[in-house]
Amino acid sequence: MNNMEYKISVILPVYAGEDTLPQCLDSVLAQSHQNLEVIIVNDGSPDSCHEIIDDYAGADNRVIAIHKENAGYGAAINSGLSIATGDFIAIVETDDWIELDMFERLVEAYQLVPNPIVKATFNRIQNDGVLNTQSLKHLTHFDENNIGRVVPSESVELFLLESSIWTGLYKRDFLEDNLIRFYESPGASYQDMPFKFIAYSIADEITLLDVPVYNYRVLNEGSSSASSDKALISFGNYDVIKRFLVESDRFPTFVQAFYFHHMFDLVFHASRLKDQGLKQYLAKANSVFDEAKLDGFDVDNASFSPDTNDYYYNHVLPLYKSLISEKTVAVKQKRASIRRKLVEKARLICNKLIVDPVVATLSSSLNSAITKNSGKLVSRINELEHGHLSTEIDRVSDLISQRDLYDSKRSDASVTLMVAPTNQFHYYIRANEKRISILRDEFREGLDEFSLLNERKLFGLYEILPYFEHQGLELKLPLSTTLFTDEDRLILSNLEVIMNKQELDYAHLDLAELPITLATNYFKSGIKYLPDSIPETFKGKLALDCGAWVGDTAIMFASFGFEKVVAIEPMLDNYNCLKRNLERNKQYLGDVIEPRNIAVGETVETLSMRKVGDDGVGSCIVEGGSEGSIKVDSVSIDALVSSEYENGDVGLIKFDVEGFELNALKGAEATIRKNKPVLLISVYHLWLQPEQIFDCKRFVKELDLDYQFKLVHLQPEKDLIYEYMLVCW
Missing domain, CATH: 3.90.550.10 (Spore Coat Polysaccharide Biosynthesis Protein SpsA; Chain A)
Structure with missing residues (x-):
């Protein structure tokens, strides 16, 4: 050319x-x-x-x-x-x-x-x-x-x-x-x-x-860019950058560039702002650079080109030190101090594999419904925190920091994953390529970089599936494929070690038959991605767990202070297991969780469902019923809430109903409009309902309630197809 x-x-x-x-x-x-x-x-x-x-x-x-x-x-x-x-x-x-x-x-x-x-x-x-x-x-x-x-x-x-x-x-x-x-x-x-x-x-x-x-x-001195409002808005730009760097695993590489850029901006704005505007700006800047110290930002050992060094050490650094207080940043807790010493990836793994599951299981002591038992449970938590957990964090820290967990030069490294029967969706995409492309563009609107990465991963996997040999539900993928993030590779290349360790970590908990480390973290991760202020609003409200399976998410939801968690599970095997798990943990849960053996849909009707698998029975809805299908009663959320929880303020609804999410959403429209609850919507059942990932987001958006969206993917302890969730708030 x-x-x-x-x-x-x-x-x-x-x-x-x-x-x-x-x-x-x-x-x-x-x-x-x-x-x-x-x-x-x-x-x-x-x-x-x-x-x-x-x-x-x-x-x-x-x-x-x-x-x-x-x-x-x-x-x-x-x-x-x-x-x-x-x-x-x-x-x-x-x-x-x-x-x-x-x-x-x-x-x-x-x-x-x-x-x-x-x-x-x-x-x-x-x-x-x-x-x-x-x-x-x-x-x-x-x-x-x-x-x-x-x-x-x-x-x-x-x-x-x-x-x-x-x-x-x-x-x-x-x-x-x-x-x-x-x-x-x-x-x-x-x-x-x-x-x-x-x-x-x-x-x-x-x-x-x-x-x-x-x-x-x-710019002229009087430019609007010199105003305090504009300067304060610039912090939002840095928030965007940091969020992108963290979520794309680039923050450790660019942490110094990020904070030096912030630092040079500080000096620029401080020379232009006055009075209250300068005071507000510096208050915000002090908070940012407190965090910078925790992230390892080093202002005293910078090395640039000669001209920049001269400007930095004679102008920028002295002014920075005069503007930013040199107070010691308090360490909030010992566990956080340990994790800060690790690389960003190790910190995430420690949090995911040890801290979150135990807190998700045991923090139900904070629920107002179990205040009477809080002394006993807090004692147990303290025992775990100061005895068991600190030791385990050290062990995982050593494991991740010392062991060669994954050699990126080994192009032959591969992993065998369990995947759903997904080839048919690949061919569905090919047959409807132009329309699916338009739908994907629409779906991506309003999503952040983290969500867009997950969207590319999901559809990218469907694109390549037919080109890999696999039998039944197993698929062998090289770890070098670009579908994997560095965190994926870290987990998958050490899956046996991690799973064995998890089994030991939870051996002391009275949680038989409760797969606490997978689905619970999946839905907890949705709540974790909400703005910090929103989970505080859950206290005293009603949560609806649609597709409660064996009680894992219901128990986790109870830890957020909901007055009532309605655990809705239509499959009798799962429902009976759910009740056993609630009974085993009743001393901590009280009566905050109410199990219901029904399905949810758009209307009151009878649905035909089929069992899928034996490991805590999965299920799917089938059209018209067939040999081996199970008849279950279905109710709309609107009908359920209006008839039995009329005075309840619904704060959260989880939808994980095997490809029937859009129907369940439609049956909850009045409840959603009245309460605007947080919505956690599973959108990975594409082989059952090929376009539900698009339809669910469009439905929520067209309610015109100013919902914001995030697409979350549980890391691949199991596979890359399951556990994509649309978080709406």
Whole structure:
């Protein structure tokens, strides 16, 4: 492909700025590289920008005009990204202008050193004169063409550059494949920063061009970006970045870059804010850097290039220390102190395999319904915490930190997983490819990066299933496949060790027949992903556990202080096991859990169900009944609540009813509208109801109750198909 064959989609977000817009557009349309798609997004400009944009669109067929209501800088650029068709994406801000050979130079740099991001430098303009020019020479070596390359994971200084997303080109397929979009926070508050940070952290290498190709007008002192409100909003951007880094297992790699970026921003904002605005900003910043100390952020041993070192140690660090109190951060508990010393992955494994299951089982002592027995149980918890648990945490810490758990260079390493009969869904996807693609796009709307990763994993597994040999329900997969996260590999390559250890950990608990480590953690993980304030609202409310199986989740739900947990299980074998488990743990649970031997659906009716498996009997609903099917009575949640729990305030409903989730949701509409409870919806039964994952989210969204969504996947102690859950709050 020669230079001109590369098509560049140039996105220009516009809000006001009628005086500078023509100069900017002229500089873009006059580029020596003419293969352009110029997408101008008018974000509700209150001035004459609307007319200017339409004039340019009428005069040049490369211009696409989008006029929309004001929704902010990030939303404007995302509107452009959603329709872009070029090989590259460029972003130009309309109070700036670009050199006439900018895109030609960037494409040539890409052809010489092809990487998904090509970044150049820029001139700072003040009063129409060049104030100074940013240099990139401190980042790497540049050749005779002023081209260099940098590895983001090895360069903190790369992240300390001004966001300057507008000096580069981004491969569009790189952005699409990694679902990189702008954070749509209010206003225009530094939304380029999360985009820059996330894109850099994903790229293995970046191409640099040490040539100024962009002219950036320096903000006036009175700019709205200097306000305290804008500065405080910037903390939300950092929350977005950290959440992405943690959930993609990148935080340990980029922890120093993250906090140094935060630190340089602190100094920048502190020099611009005054009075109450500065006080509010510093209060928030102190909280952030308390957390930074716990994460291992080291301010005293930084090593940058000579110029940056001089600026850092003579200006940034002294000002940082004068602004941030040097108070000692209290360690909340011994267990947290131990886990902080481990790598991020080890901390997660310790929490998942030891702390959460025991707390989920035993913390029912905190339930108001069992206050009378709290002394005995608290004593037992303390005994476990200070005797058994600390020893076990040390053991797992040593196991994970000392043992070669998984050698990523071993491409032959594989694992045999139990999977559901899923080939038919693969062929269903193929037969309905275009429609499924549209449905997936709709499903992904509003999901965060963590949820999007799980969505890709789920559908990715269905895509590859037919290409692997497997018999019955077993499938052998190489651990090197990209479907696995690092955490998946850690668990799966040590599954026998972990499962044996779990068996020992729970041997002292009176929980016979209760598979506490799988389904309980699955639904607990849903609650854990809720905002911290929401579980506090459960106290005194009603929980409905639809698909209670053998009581595992009902017992866990009881620990959150619900006045009543209604455990609904239609299969008699499971129901009898549920009752035995409640009886065995009655001394801790009291009567807070009420078991019901019924099914839930859209109406009061009789359903036909079939047993699946022998390990705590699973089940599925079958159409019309057949030989071997079991007839069960079904009731809608609305009918159940209105007739028997009319005065109950429903705080949570769990739906795990084997592909019948949409029907059960429809039968709960009035209850959901009245109470807006947290909804935990299993959406993995795609071989039973191929589109229920889409239908369930659409149903909840169309209730128009402002629900937020998260797609959660239990880590693969069993397999990669089961245990996908839509968390709605």
